[in-house]
Amino acid sequence: MQVIDPSIALEGTTPIEEERVRPVTRRTGADRAFRLTTFGAGTLTLVLMGVIGLFLLVRSWSAISAAGLSFFTTSAWQPDGGAFGIAAVLLGTFLIAFVALGFAVPLAAGGALFITDYAPSKIKTPLVWLVDLLAAVPSLIYGLWGRAYLQPKIIPISEWISTHLGFIPFLKAKPGAGFAASTFIAGVVVALMVLPICTAVMREVFSQAPAGEKEGALALGGTRWGVVRDVVLPFGRGGMVGASMLGLGRALGETIAVTLIISPTFDITRLTHPLETGGNSIASLIALRFSESSSFGISALMAAGLALFVITLLVNAVASLVVSRSRSGASTEI
Template sequence: MAEVDVRPRRISRASTGADAVFALGARTIGASVLVITGGVGLFLGYQAYPTLKRYGWSFFTETQWQPDQDVIGIAAVLCGTVSVALVAMFFAFPLALTTALYISEYAPARLKPTLVALIDLMAAVPSIVYGLWGFFLIMPHAAELALWLQQHLGWIPVFAVEDTDPDAAIWDATRYTASAFCAGIAVSMMVMPMACAVMRQVFSQTPPGEKEAALALGATRWGMITSVVLPFGRGGIIGGTMLGLGRALGETIAVVLIVSPAFEIKPRILEVGTTTVSSLIAGRFGEASTSQLSALLAAGFVLFLITLVVNTVAAVVVNRSRSGAGVD
């Protein structure tokens, strides 16, 4: 009788055929993205080195940008960049969260694809369109809102406007336009679709069993959302918000069209005048000399590092969240 081989067969995990081609293609594309991102960072760092070597830490503490007088710093533009981004997220976060909740939990099934397509379409609208929309339509109404905020909350430094009387019979609208507040409203409409898409995707992955269990125990739909959907999607909410923040920090065209350049560190978001890193580069790039171009690229390198850190933290938060666990 022939002896039977009872040893277990070794299982190979190596991809073959189409799976191997797909794995190699995905790995190549992923590596290419990392190489391109790293190349951009190395290029900006190399171009920024002469400026950082010449000015040192004063490049980060100086507020004025006067290349003709050899005075260059990004303290004011960094402050303006953060101000515009925070104003944008103040408006974009609640809009993105409520829109994502409505699409995932309240919208009729036949209406959901249309709403998702509209949100994606908002993300595809060019920045110049949002800039023109903000300049011609939003800014006049934002100035009236800024006046109202100063009248009622002017005792808070962030809502104060110097050398103006909010209760005057004839108010000067030009003191409230072209501000970080106006630019932030326009930018908020640009970052909202990105944050909403991430939140909606995470909410849609909530385990149906947990939602049905909450409803079976007597919870209302809103009670089910607060006890199941929102805790499940906490990572997506944080990650989507930070991804939107990264977009807001680097927005250019809309800010260039709306704000009035002012190199000054000020917490007053309603007051006319501010500057962001991206708008500084866009406005001064065409007429810059070799040394000035190095300074602009140094500012761009700082912005690159900031957005890279923000987006990396957002990706880590999303990956470590509970989203997708237990989904059939």
């Protein structure tokens, strides 16, 4: 609470000078306790992140020292044989994430715009609740549903894409190749997982578009779509980018859903054809190999985990920065 201390107002001062007197902050015991609690919580978060990073670095140091820079260029994974690296799984991780964002971002933008600007008031609140509930569904449920139900439905779509869009090199499947357990199917399932998160963030940003500008555009004869195109979308551009990057951070680290669907491979040639059977990711590699690895193999897996930790940390940090900048509407460009 801030109050003006009357003792600092000297006799003979003018009213204007009195208005310029700086307020004196008086903190009660509750204020000090709250400040200490929030400071401790923030500090604990930073310390926890540092401890996790340090733990991964220490546990992976033997593998990093042995592999050197080849850890990022080798595609094979045979730690006990001296040949191991994350080139293949890193490529697979980004392919799954980009497939997921390719589906999730347009759907999230459309869903967020519908909720904020088109949905009747009677269903707007239930839609918000539904989106928030979908974000809380465990990834295991998405993985099981994707493997048992979605995969048989997506295989014919993959075949159609390969047949009709095969002039694009990475969309052309090799003769006799299978289409099950592919990077494409894993990406679609992950898209369903990140969709609620992207939708919620975009909805929050779109809802903060200035009402005065929207009403002014309508008063000048603009259509509802014109208001969305000229006011809402420019205002929320940074939020859309931030939401996409938050979804990217979630997609990069997804484990169980991807593990349930893909057929693991370390062949980069197969990974560059996402419609074909075969795929991999860093998180899936760790989940599948951890229990059967030697001590040096675990160190190599820790190194892979450290790489994923740094990547997702950077992605989420940039996303949070972009979203926070977009909320005022004053700066929505990166």
